[in-house]
Amino acid sequence: TGPLDLDEPAGDGGRQGAADPCGVSLPEGDTPLYEVPRLEDELGVDRLRVKHEGMNPTGSFKDRGMTVGVGAAAAVGVDRLACASTGNTSAALAAYGARAGLETLVLLPAGKVAAGKVAQAALHDARILEVDGNFDDCLDLVQELANRGEAYLLNSLNPFRLEGQKTIGLEILEQFRDEEGGFPDRIVLPVGNAGNTAALYKCFRELVQAGALPREDVPKLTGVQAAGAAPFVEAIENGAETVERWETVETLATAIRIGEPVNAPKALPGVRETGGTAVAVDDAAITEAQRDLAREGIGVEPASAASIAGLRELRDRGVVDADERVVCLTTGHLLKDPDAATAAGDDPEPVGADVDAVLELVGE
Numbered sequence: 001t002g003p004l005d006l007d008e009p010a011g012d013g014g015r016q017g018a019a020d021p022c023g024v025s026l027p028e029g030d031t032p033l034y035e036v037p038r039l040e041d042e043l044g045v046d047r048l049r050v051k052h053e054g055m056n057p058t059g060s061f062k063d064r065g066m067t068v069g070v071g072a073a074a075a076v077g078v079d080r081l082a083c084a085s086t087g088n089t090s091a092a093l094a095a096y097g098a099r100a101g102l103e104t105l106v107l108l109p110a111g112k113v114a115a116g117k118v119a120q121a122a123l124h125d126a127r128i129l130e131v132d133g134n135f136d137d138c139l140d141l142v143q144e145l146a147n148r149g150e151a152y153l154l155n156s157l158n159p160f161r162l163e164g165q166k167t168i169g170l171e172i173l174e175q176f177r178d179e180e181g182g183f184p185d186r187i188v189l190p191v192g193n194a195g196n197t198a199a200l201y202k203c204f205r206e207l208v209q210a211g212a213l214p215r216e217d218v219p220k221l222t223g224v225q226a227a228g229a230a231p232f233v234e235a236i237e238n239g240a241e242t243v244e245r246w247e248t249v250e251t252l253a254t255a256i257r258i259g260e261p262v263n264a265p266k267a268l269p270g271v272r273e274t275g276g277t278a279v280a281v282d283d284a285a286i287t288e289a290q291r292d293l294a295r296e297g298i299g300v301e302p303a304s305a306a307s308i309a310g311l312r313e314l315r316d317r318g319v320v321d322a323d324e325r326v327v328c329l330t331t332g333h334l335l336k337d338p339d340a341a342t343a344a345g346d347d348p349e350p351v352g353a354d355v356d357a358v359l360e361l362v363g364e
């Protein structure tokens with residue numbers, strides 16, 4: 001850096017416009033890799049760390065993709081940004097679209113998006129359409145809009161999104177090595193559209209090709225789905241080349257209530273070639289894992305807790321060994337879905353405004 005030049009234009013606080021190919025930033029990434037000593041003990045693995053993507057600016061990993069995707073859209077000068085979403089993508093697109101000063105349209109499955117996410121999209125001034133259908137129907141619509149040239153698509157089918165999300169892989173390797181002196185054996189993550197799975201695989205493949213990561217050090221990519229929305233797990237279990245769309249899906253983990261993981265062609269080889277696997281967990285196991293993380297001080301939304309629930313299931317089955325060093329990815333913040341959090345926690349106890357009444361309840 002040279003001497004201070006007062007004639008230089010001031011930085012614009014991340015509000016880069018159309019001419020700036022570097023993206024629109026809030027800024028995102030650099031999320032914590034937490035120790036979880038009690039869960040590590042209970043699950044019986046050598047090391048367990050939690051990479052909490054809920055600590056991004058809008059509370060989910062989507063921000064990493066949106067900084068690149070919306071930046072590219074601004075650079076080429078599109079008129080309208082659009083996405084289908086189970087909630088988090090819409091929140092991130094609304095915020096980054098607002099930052100870039102672009103019109104934003106989001107299509108949500110009616111009644112199936114958690115309150116915090118709708119609140120974000122609304123306040124960041126996205127046009128919100130509630131579709132009488134599920135997420136997959138919404139994505140069909142947005143793809144059609146994009147095909148007709150009516151909108152620029154920012155779902156994870158957009159390759160710029162995945163380029164941004166690769167940074168999760170880079171950060172995990174860096175942070176884990178700095179603390180542990182090696183790389184994790186396995187990364188466990190929730191799967192919806194399998195965008196993150198595809199992005200991590202691309203990240204590691206490129207590192208191997210560049211000679212920066214020995215092939216044998218690539219972590220085993222291990223996907224987790226809710227039992228009520230598990231087409232990706234079905235494909236892995238059947239050794240199938242493609243994923244069959246589930247027309248009916250249901251889970252309290254609404255973020256991953258998805259019947260057709262559109263990035264499966266990129267993600268299935270990632271799971272297989274890294275020696276990973278995929279597993280389904282029921283909603284009760286997801287809620288239990290959400291509470292377990294909360295007891296370690298880490299607040300996540302249900303879909304995120306699926307990673308811990310999946311690890312527990314794979315330990316029970318003996319698929320994950322006791323000597324493994326594991327990173328679980330938690331993808332979204334607890335406040336995204338306040339209703340699920342309230343339901344998973346203990347009920348508040350009513351009490352009069354009287355200290356004796358309080359002491360009677362809590363014990364002296």
Ligand code: F0G
Nearest residue numbers: 085086088089192193194195196331332
């Ligand atoms: N976890 C959370 C919290 C999510 O919001 C999503 C996807 C996933 C996991 C799955 O990630 O698609 O890369 O496999 N949410 C999208 C949305 C679909 O619209 O917010 P994936």
